[in-house]
Amino acid sequence: MRHRKSGRKLGRDTAHRKAMLRNLVTSLIEHGRVQTTDAKAKEARRVAEKLITLARQGTLHARRQALAYVRGRDAVARLFEVVAPRYQDRPGGYTRIVKLGYRRGDNAPVSLLELVDGPYAGDGEQEAEAATSE
Numbered sequence: 001m002r003h004r005k006s007g008r009k010l011g012r013d014t015a016h017r018k019a020m021l022r023n024l025v026t027s028l029i030e031h032g033r034v035q036t037t038d039a040k041a042k043e044a045r046r047v048a049e050k051l052i053t054l055a056r057q058g059t060l061h062a063r064r065q066a067l068a069y070v071r072g073r074d075a076v077a078r079l080f081e082v083v084a085p086r087y088q089d090r091p092g093g094y095t096r097i098v099k100l101g102y103r104r105g106d107n108a109p110v111s112l113l114e115l116v117d118g119p120y121a122g123d124g125e126q127e128a129e130a131a132t133s134e
Contacts, residue, residue: 007046008039021047024113026071028095029079033114038099041113045095048113052094055084086117 010017024044027034029051036044051069054062058080066076087094098112 008043010039010043022069022071025051025069026075028113028115029070029075029083030072033112035100035110035112037103038097038109038111041097041111044113045097048095049092051079052084052087053092055079056088058084083115 010020012020020040021044024034024036024040025047028044028048034041034044047069051066054066063076063080066079067073070076070079094116096114096116098114100110100112102108103110
């Protein structure tokens with residue numbers, strides 16, 4: 001019985017599960033959205049929300065903690081310089097899960113995990129160009 005045990009195992013051992021979630025969250029930060037299964041999206045959302053909250057602090061210690069989890073300095077720089085400032089006044093709820101249907105090969109439920117506040121909310125450069133052209 002798994003009473004009161006948080007988190008999903010996702011059919012993987014611990015190391016594989018941690019690595020997969022690190023990759024998913026890194027991709028979410030880099031691209032602003034990622035398509036995956038429902039269960040993986042729900043688990044990645046937990047981690048992503050905590051990382052964005054950490055990045056909102058903006059301290060060196062917070063940056064080093066993020067570097068310990070996220071793969072790549074570019075992704076951490078994007079998290080702290082582009083993603084976190086847009087959520088500075090928001091008290092949580094930085095991500096959204098949109099159910100897309102079922103995958104053709106194995107009929108697994110598929111979802112889109114994305115950052116809220118606009119399409120591809122991680123793309124600050126594109127939104128800045130769009131605002132100046134209007």
